[in-house]
Amino acid sequence: MKPRIIPTLLTLVISVAVVAVLLGEDSFQDNKVVVSGLVATDANLKVAFIGDSGYGANFEAVLNLVKNEGAQIVLHQGDFDYSDDPDGFEAKINNILGSGFPYFVAVGNHDAASWNEGCGDSDGCYAPIFRNRANAQGITTDDPDLNDQKYSITYRGLKIVFAGENGNNSEFAGFVANQLLGDSHIWKICSWHKNQAAMQVGGKTDEMGWDIYDNCRAYGAIIATGHEHSYSRTKTLTSMATQTVDSTCANPQSLCVEAGRTFAFVSGLGGHSIRPQLRCLPTSYPYGCNGEWASIYTSNQGAAYGALFITFYVDGDPYKARGYFKNISGTVVDSFDIKYGPNPASPPAPTPAPVPSPNKETVPSPEPGAEETSVSPSPPDSEVTPAVSASLGAEIFAKEKIPAYLTLLVLLVTMVVIGWLWRIGRLR
Structure with missing residues (x-):
């Protein structure tokens, strides 16, 4: 194995491990919608x-x-x-x-x-x-x-x-x-x-x-x-x-x-x-x-x-x-x-994919007099079927769990650190 391949492999392994810890193992299951708030x-x-x-x-x-x-x-x-x-x-x-x-x-x-x-x-x-x-x-x-x-x-x-x-x-x-x-x-x-x-x-x-x-x-x-x-x-x-x-x-x-x-x-x-x-x-x-x-x-x-x-x-x-x-x-x-919230013993029955609409996009409405309150859910994560979760899960993941830019930042920082350690000889 060429020496320069070693830091690359280490970067990938460590980055995946860090992201997995941040997201939690359920986030990698296709049929889960993970909501943190x-x-x-x-x-x-x-x-x-x-x-x-x-x-x-x-x-x-x-x-x-x-x-x-x-x-x-x-x-x-x-x-x-x-x-x-x-x-x-x-x-x-x-x-x-x-x-x-x-x-x-x-x-x-x-x-x-x-x-x-x-x-x-x-x-x-x-x-x-x-x-x-x-x-x-x-x-x-x-x-x-x-x-x-x-x-x-x-x-x-x-x-x-x-x-x-x-x-x-x-x-x-x-x-x-x-x-x-x-x-x-x-x-x-x-x-x-x-x-x-x-x-x-x-x-x-x-x-x-x-x-x-x-x-x-x-x-x-x-x-x-x-x-x-x-x-x-x-x-x-x-x-x-x-x-x-x-x-x-x-x-x-x-x-x-x-x-x-x-x-x-x-x-x-x-x-x-x-x-x-x-x-x-x-x-x-x-x-x-x-x-x-x-x-x-x-x-x-x-x-x-x-x-x-x-x-x-x-x-x-x-x-x-x-x-x-x-x-x-x-x-x-x-x-x-x-x-x-869901009953963990029995997920809901399969649901059909929603009918798309060409009109009107969602625009958040301002609240009168007070801001909305975010809370962390007490119910466990909800099972949804692939027909709904493919798009629904992606949006909730992006908004509620961990932004994509944070994952990229973790990857870049890890690469820089390993590159630096390799240069000074700590990983040789």
Whole structure:
């Protein structure tokens, strides 16, 4: 062996050893996503989810419930006032919650005619009203043009992606995937109006397609919808299209959320009307179909108007959330806990590759009043399938574990040191 080859081999061996120690052995496994730090929400961040409200006395009662429960943000999953009256609808919100209250919306089919900026409605247009409302609170949408009915925001560490109402649209599925790809927030919400028939218990048909549902599940985002005028919540699912309950987390009151598994709900009792249960009978637990439903609240169960509340980062644990549905009479009809993170004994089922989107790139949104909090995760590393991990893992690795420039720096420093030692004769 030529003498000059020796320092070269030593350089390679030592460099690989150093990098391996820095990265950890799991980083070299193709199917692992290694995350050293995630972004937490504010502690005890309470979110109210409503939909299908109208803007009469029932809606006012729901808004008063939201206020009395101490919610800090409302996510409205579409069908606002049913009268194409954007100015009047916002006035109702302002009268009860205040003009500065964080109120974010997904467009519903009854809102579409007056949604776009420049809609020509003498009573205003929803998109600019709610964009400007967000901007006034220091919240920037990923794109100021909301006419395409899709946008994303980050509020106090909660990532929220909104999609439109105009049916089975691959653009929406791709947008959701692009927004969630490599996102480091612990808690993520997908919000839209319409459903698939199997994701509600009334008479709605397939209107959104499965890609958008399963893309949200693949990235561990909670799915919030409206459209059907009732309340229903699934158990933890590892497939939305087949409504497969996670056998390792099947308790209806204890949910698990991470890449590959999540839950979905319909919260459509915002004030307009209340409809019956037509699917998955009987009307009491355990319900029919595939056993996917944890809670159903319709006219068959004597439903009253109300809202779903979820509080994130509870009990001092950034990976824990707690939810309940409460009606305007003060009755809690559903309650549950949510835990973020994998079950090490059983990784989630394989997930399909997300549908790509040609539109809108992720632009981080500034937080109002405070910076996001980074925390180190207590759950072990999450298994994801190659279809998702090929790109997702690369982004998280670059952002969260160790930058490529640091690896290169280690290599260069090692080469210089060994070269110097060789020159002075210490390695001969």
